[in-house]
Amino acid sequence: MYDIVIVGAGTAGLSAAIYGVRAGKKVLVLEGQNFGGQIINSPEIENYPGIAKTSGFEFASGLYEQASNLGADIEFEQVVEVEKQGKGFIVHTGGRQIECLAVILATGAKNRPLGVEKENQLIGMGISYCATCDGAFFRDQKTAVVGGGNTALEDAEFLSNFCEKVYVIHRRDEFRGEQWLSDNLRKKDNVEFVMDSVVTDIIGENGVQGVIIKNVKTGEETELSVTGLFVAIGQMPDNKAFEKLVDLDSGGYIQAKEDCKTSCEGIFAAGDCRTKGVRQLATAAADGAVAGLAACEYINKSQ
Known part of the structure; x- marks a missing residue:
């Protein structure tokens, strides 16, 4: 049994894990692909406060190591469903079922590609x-x-x-x-x-x-x-697995405001997967902090 299960190991998800474990909670981060999210492909970052210059890989690796060293469990499994059960939840992956008291959805969003030759080859090179x-x-x-x-x-x-x-x-x-x-x-x-x-x-x-x-x-x-x-032809959130549990807008984003609370009590949304006006590295980290602390508060009050 985990206190918090976080779906997604991007900036928002790993930031939420850091705040969750520092608050004394048992935290599991589940990621279906690679840690870091979209930022891992950026060769240079110069707009994150307090860090004059770094690469996306270095930034994401630092977050991963920090969350892991603090005690968060980070495992690479695809979440296919989240089910409400009593006061808690069951998170379903392809191979197992994980019980927890709160869930943070930090699934991010993918940029919609042009779909032309050389596009992937030249990302970060123009x-x-x-x-x-x-x-x-x-x-x-x-x-x-x-x-x-x-x-x-x-x-x-x-x-x-x-x-x-x-x-x-x-x-x-x-x-x-x-x-x-x-x-x-x-x-x-x-x-x-x-x-x-x-x-x-x-x-x-x-x-x-x-x-x-x-x-x-x-x-x-x-x-x-x-x-x-x-x-700039749009983004593609991947929230269909959760559409029966939380409200999505017409674009498929999870409806949640700055408090990161969703329509389902005990489930929080952080980062690019939620409805928001600004999707930047700094706002993803901020969402992670807000969602992590909100999940801890929810658990403390429900016990």
Whole structure:
């Protein structure tokens, strides 16, 4: 019997484990793939408070070792279901059932890929899914943002402050994002909209040197010379296994506010898997702390 079972060993999950074991609870972290989450693929991190510069792997490894050394059990198993039973829960994996008093869901979210050749190869070498994380590395360079929602427009706005040129590539003739965002971008001399277009190929072997775009109406292909390609076409949370237990929004994110409490008492959601406005490394760690302490408080009150 565990006090807390945490689903996911990313920044939020491991931060929650640290706070849980420091509060004297018996904590198990279950991860279906690799520890660290999305950040483990980032070659450089320069926006985490108190750490001037590190790599995603170093950051994630430090969290893993800290949680483990403090006493958290971290095991690599895929959680397929969480079941409410009496005052506690049963967490089902592919091979066993684990009883606990509280659950923290920290399953994260995956960036939706473009699905073009070389995309995976060049992640961290010109391709990024987070302008606020990596944009500063492209100062005075030409970049492109792919997407038409608020995130894409906000990314373009951010990049326009220090990039020589920012192309905004969108497959439709109108943006899905808010009008005021696109209006602000139209006022900028270094921002150019490339509408009705999709990226069909990425140029470069050891780094992005350009992209090939195709106009979906005319079929015409054009080459854009850029060194940075920022993909902002949405994220994909993986919360379907918990949809019968906690409320999800239309995008599949767990409905939880800053207190990380879900619609099911005793289950908490932390990090990118929950409904929130800002998804950054610092906010994931903050969610982990909040969820970890909230789970401890819930257990203390229910005993």
